[in-house]
Amino acid sequence: MKYCSKCGNELLDEAVICPKCGCPVVDSEMNVVRDNRKVRLKSASALNAIAFILNILCGVYFAWALFAPSEEPEQTEGFSISVDFSEGAPSILWFWVWVAIVIAIFALGIAIGKIYQKKTNQILPYIYILLSVLNLVVVNLAFPNLLYLVTCIWGIIFFIPNILQILAGVRFLQSSK
Numbered sequence: 001m002k003y004c005s006k007c008g009n010e011l012l013d014e015a016v017i018c019p020k021c022g023c024p025v026v027d028s029e030m031n032v033v034r035d036n037r038k039v040r041l042k043s044a045s046a047l048n049a050i051a052f053i054l055n056i057l058c059g060v061y062f063a064w065a066l067f068a069p070s071e072e073p074e075q076t077e078g079f080s081i082s083v084d085f086s087e088g089a090p091s092i093l094w095f096w097v098w099v100a101i102v103i104a105i106f107a108l109g110i111a112i113g114k115i116y117q118k119k120t121n122q123i124l125p126y127i128y129i130l131l132s133v134l135n136l137v138v139v140n141l142a143f144p145n146l147l148y149l150v151t152c153i154w155g156i157i158f159f160i161p162n163i164l165q166i167l168a169g170v171r172f173l174q175s176s177k
C-alpha cells in the first residue's frame with residue numbers, strides 16, 4: 001500500500017496521481033535507489049580528491065628522494081622517513097609515468113562525477129579501477145624498494161592513495177548500477 005507524500009491519502013499501487021490532491025505520486029523506492037547512488041557518487045568523488053592530494057604529497061616526497069639523493073638521509077632515533085635506495089635503484093622514467101597516471105585517474109574521477117549527473121556508465125569505473133591497479137604496479141617499478149618499506153608500518157603510507165583510489169573506483173562502479 002502506498003500513501004501520497006503530500007496529503008497522506010491512501011493510494012492504489014498503480015496510482016500515478018493522487019486522486020485527492022492531484023499531486024504526482026513519487027515512487028519512494030526509486031527515490032531511495034537514486035539517493036543511494038548520489039551518496040556513493042559523492043563519497044567516490046571525495047575519495048578521488050583525497051587520494052589525489054595524498055598522491056601529490058607522496059609525489060613531492062618521491063621527487064625529493066629522486067632528485068636530491070645526495071644528502072644524508074635524515075635519521076631520528078628508531079624512526080626514519082627516508083627511502084633507502086639500497087634495495088633497488090629508483091627509475092625516473094617510471095616516476096613520470098606514475099605522475100601521468102595519477103593525473104589521469106584524478107581527471108577521470110572528476111569526469112565520472114560530471115557525466116554521472118546526466119547518465120551513468122559502467123565502463124568508466126572499470127577503467128578507473130584498472131588505472132588504479134596499474135598505478136600500484138608503476139609506483140613499485142619507479143621505486144623497487146617500496147615493497148620492502150611495507151615491512152615497516154609507516155611504509156604503508158605510500159600505498160594509502162592507491163587503496164583509496166581502488167575504493168573510489170568500486171564506489172563509482174556501485175553508483176553506476
Ligand SMILES: [Zn+2]
Nearest residue numbers: 004007018021
Ligand atoms: Zn495527495
